Amino acid sequence: MLKDWIRPLVRPLPQWSPVAITPPSRVITATLRWNGKSTDVTTDHTVASLNPLVIATSLDAGDHALLEYSDNATGKTLGVLQLTKTGSTAAGTASIMLYHVTAGEHRCLAWPRRSWNAWLQNRSMLKNRASNHLNMEPAAAQQLMIAYLYPRPVILVSVDAPGHQNIFPMDLIGPLDRSGLFSLALRSTNVSQSVMREVRKVALSTIPASMKTIVYKLAEHHKQPLQDWSALPFTVRPSREFGIPVVAQAPRVRELTIVHSQEIGIHTFFLGRVSSDENVAKGDQLHHTAGFHQAYRRKRAVPFTEA
Ligand SMILES: Cc1cc2nc3c(=O)[nH]c(=O)nc-3n(C[C@H](O)[C@H](O)[C@H](O)COP(=O)(O)O)c2cc1C
Structure with a gap:
């Protein structure tokens, strides 16, 4: 067991921390700044692709802008x-x-820990490049972690x-609030990607933090389709309008009608309109934030609850 004081000297912080957050959580505000103007884009910006790292927003902030994440407390x-x-x-009128x-x-993190931690993280990424699912350069991965200062919910996407x-x-x-759209950035190698482009319907289940292990295990279905809904280790029920199987105990279920898709780098960027929103239960939901945010x-002394 490494002593608490020596651990940060030799081990990098985790890139991502799985945490339990009860929405609506206004822990972080994201502000877009350009040409002396600024606008809150907390619920109007998203990651469109990892490689290259692209951020999408419905706000036109000119050719160059700053995206700033600040702690509300x-x-x-x-x-x-x-x-x-x-x-x-363009997606319809948006x-x-x-x-x-x-x-x-x-x-x-304070200097010099900030630079040292980045160095340790980058070294680890380069060492594990072959098994690195992110497929990004370390500098871009560091920038992605900054985008995760705003904790991102983890959902399960159902396709039927x-x-x-x-x-x-x-x-x-x-x-992407101003446009009324909702986006998904999905690796184009995902086995359901072409089906989603064709059927243009998905259902999104948010997940209680207690389901973290089960949810991570379902990452294998990025590569292989599901054989049998009844084989899942949780109960499913039909979504409200589309009748797509969703997580029965999901705190919130949204159905999405896909109105646009395009390839950006190694991802397919889907834009959809929310066709139904079942805001069933309150309670914590699984989110990801940057490891240095949790630190x-x-x-x-106000850490997020670890999931
Ligand atoms: C919690 C979690 C969230 C994920 N989110 C996404 C996502 O938003 N987009 C995506 O393309 N892949 C996502 N993935 C899939 C992984 O990045 C990866 O593609 C998948 O595990 C297969 O990895 P491999 O093709 O590199 O072996 C997610 C996986 C997990 C466990």
């Missing part, structure tokens, strides 16, 4: 991403702006089409 800026517009995409992340820094059924976890998701909160 202290007002402190915890991290900043520099963005450069690479294009936009336009979604796509911004490439060109640089970023966080202030969750003739001859194909599946359920798998995602966290590169989010509302910052732990130091302030």
